[in-house]
Amino acid sequence: MAFTTEHENGTADGSTKIKLKDVYKIFGEHTEDALGLLRAGKSKADIHRKTGCSIGVNGATFDIKAGEIFVIMGLSGSGKSTLLRLLNRLIEPTAGSIEIDGQDITKMSRKALIELRRRDISMVFQSFALLPNRNVLNNAAFGLEVAGVGELERKEKAMAALKAVGLEGYSESRPDELSGGMKQRVGLARALASEPSILLMDEAFSALDPLIRTEMQDELVRLQAEHSRTIVFVSHDLDEAMRIGDRICIMQNGNVVQVGTPDEIVGNPANDYIRSFFRNVDVSQVFKAGDVARKNQITIIERQGVSAAAALEQMKSRDREFAIIVGRDMKYHGMVSQASLMEKIRSKAEDPYRKAFLADATPIAANEQLSGVLGQVAASAWPVPVVDEEHRYVGAISKSALLETLDRAN
């Protein structure tokens, strides 16, 4: 599995699960007026002065794919939690459409909405929201109880959900006897018990201390690997978003400013606001070797068509110390230096390329985490070649390119 990327490894099958189109949420009394002004391009300050309304979500349009972990990220007050609550209409959208499996939930009747919440969407809360008057089992069974599932069946399902999060031994405990991490496991079990296809998680791990938080993130990824659900996860923590997110949506002042994979967002942030998140992020955890590899640093020579002497000439004329030798199909064969190639030509060796290959120029896989190859690049006397899963040459990482990448974060 070394050569599959994380996204192919994930369970997203690519079909659209949730489709948001021009979704607005305006808080206040005269939302119609405010919406008109907003669409006319007035600033939020203006709108607040004229109508007293504040903008929660300003025209969100994006798709969430089935089976992916979709992280909504932003600072507090950016509208991320509001946006999440629009997805199960805990907050009523002011305008726009939200389609779940092709059905517009903004037009749903109260009754259909309750049905949807019981069957398809469940939620995990920041401060757990476990009901203190119920024990762990009855908390986990809450959704099923409300949905009218019989006592025996719901206890069985709740027990299975508790088992999935490793709390089967605590079913009779009261919430206040549990630690924060355990409480949130119960919160997760409660959300999983009704086997929903969509899980909404509102800063679900923010109240936990860092070690437990990491543990819970791993747990979530593990649960997701076992049984794929569409997870919409709100977070203000970029490390968390990078760690668990298949895709990330970044919000700023109610606007969706960028939606993309972690690599896309770190590699190509849409604005300074997003860039400012990365100051504390370890980019070597985000980037893969392939993201940093450049093709323009080293001459590429096709083995079949070019003689060794011509290759040496090319390197000399371009003032390149090293050359990558590839086959017609761009398959990586080896790396030579001017010196090694010159020596083999002088000694009239057979197949000078093969003899001239630098012995310790081992290529690294493009999907390897940058953090894992830092040492190799730093210790190497020449740029380290990078190949993809079919052993095609992708580029090389030089020390200077590496430093530049690591520095970009700061």
Added chain:
Amino acid sequence: MSFDIGDGIDSAVNYILDNFSPALDLVAASIGFVTDGLQNGLLAIPMPVGIAVFALLALWRVSFGFAVFAGLSLALVGQMGLWAAMMETLSLVIASTAIAMIVGLPLGVAMARRDSVAAIIRPALDLMQTMPAFVYLIPAAMFFGLGAVPGTIATVIFSMPPVVRLTNLGIRQVDVEFVEAGNAFGCTPTQLLLKVQLPNAMPSIMAGINQTIMLSLSMVVIASMIGAGGLGNTVLTGIQRLDVGTGFEGGLAVVILAVILDRLTQSLGSKGARLRLPFLKFGLRQPEAKAA
């Protein structure tokens, strides 16, 4: 043009008397049935048994020390010859508190659900609480004559506001995340009320019921002026005869009943865990055993 509010109230009361007397009779009969039944029931309990019941309740809900206090102080009431009067008062308190809860809890729930309802009911509650308690005695006596029934009704009016207010407050103060969780998992409004809001508003509601009991206890003394009977009569006799001793005895018995009822009902709201202690221990022991 001038008008007289007092005249207006008078004619309104007369209008009700003229046109609704069958309904009033029905109300009086049903309340009378409850209060009489309670009174006869409580009076049928022999004093030593009654004292023992209170002491055991105190032991179960509060503490050993309080059980001793309850037993001794009730024995003192019996020694003063006021046991029967205290039981009469207790029956009035129980009846009026029960009615106040039956009417007050739904009102409180309605207030919590709709701001518009709250806006209408709140000034009415203010009026009920600030109006001098004696004023209720007049229409109560006019509508229902003299005795325990008008006493109970006047007491209900005077003592109901706390349970309404604190039910409203309790429901409104339930953690927003609990309500969100209830809604997110597909509760209907009724399910939300019964499974999420009321259980979590319980401490506040119990505090309201406690306040209602305390207020009704203070009102039943006043209600004795229209023949409600009980310990109020003893106090009233003391006042009428300028007999400090009798008045003090009646007052002391009221205080003793008040302290006992107060501690017992408070324990229902805040010390719920006392009752569940054995189950709690059991629940804790289980995972420990599995971990070992």
